[in-house]
Amino acid sequence: MPGPELASKNLLDASLPDGARFFERAEKELAGPPGLRFRGLLASVPRRLGDVAQVLAEAPADLPEARPHWTLTDYARLWLVARALPLVGSAEQPDFVLQLFEGGELGEQVSLLRVLAALPEPERFLETGLQACRTNARDVFEAIVCENAFLSAHFPELNFNQAVMKAIFMEVSIHRIERLEPRITPELARMASSYASERRAAGRPVPADAEFLSKHGA
Secondary structure, three states, X not given: OOOHHHHHHHHHHHHOOOHHHHHHHHHHHOOOOOOHHHHHHHHOHHXXXXXXOOOEOOOOOOOOOOOOOOEHHHHHHHHHHHHXXXXXXXXXXXXXXXXXXXXXXXXXXXXXXXXXXHOOOHHHHHHHHHHHHOOOOHHHHHHXXXXXXXXXXXXXXXXXXXXXXXXXXXXXXXXXXXXXXXXXXXXXXXXXXXXXXXXXXXXXXXXXXXXXXXXXXX
């Protein structure tokens, strides 16, 4: 099975009106270790793609981590990051991805989080996922928590539980979390039950998601 670089390139080749020109220009700017020029390239993807930037693409069979809500911008950014990683020392790659996330604008952050599970050895990029869960920007939070294979596959129990509870606080449906039920532990059920009890004691409505987790652990 091809890696994310080739899988995303094949999809973009078939989807972009002038895909060859896009890759030709990008390759010239990837001629050396990725620095400020690479950051500019990553940020400029929507402008370079123009009218098709937000077009949804059918998830390719050879990229199982892809999801139906990914846009051509997401695939282009996946290709760029996958293409750039070998130009960075192996030990520095996790920090490289984290710095891309922290230095990116909202759209770049969303794309990077959506494709995080598709990067080689994605468990190495856990800190980027954890950092995303600390944000109060809903779009960024949803990008890592919702319809994303990364959360359930790679978050340790404590961080996973915290992400689920934050989803409840932010009124993001926990049913958008992939493979949620296998990861519901007695501790997560206890946390949800405690939260539900606090809401009842304060005379406030209890979110259905908190009830779901409480009953699941009963």
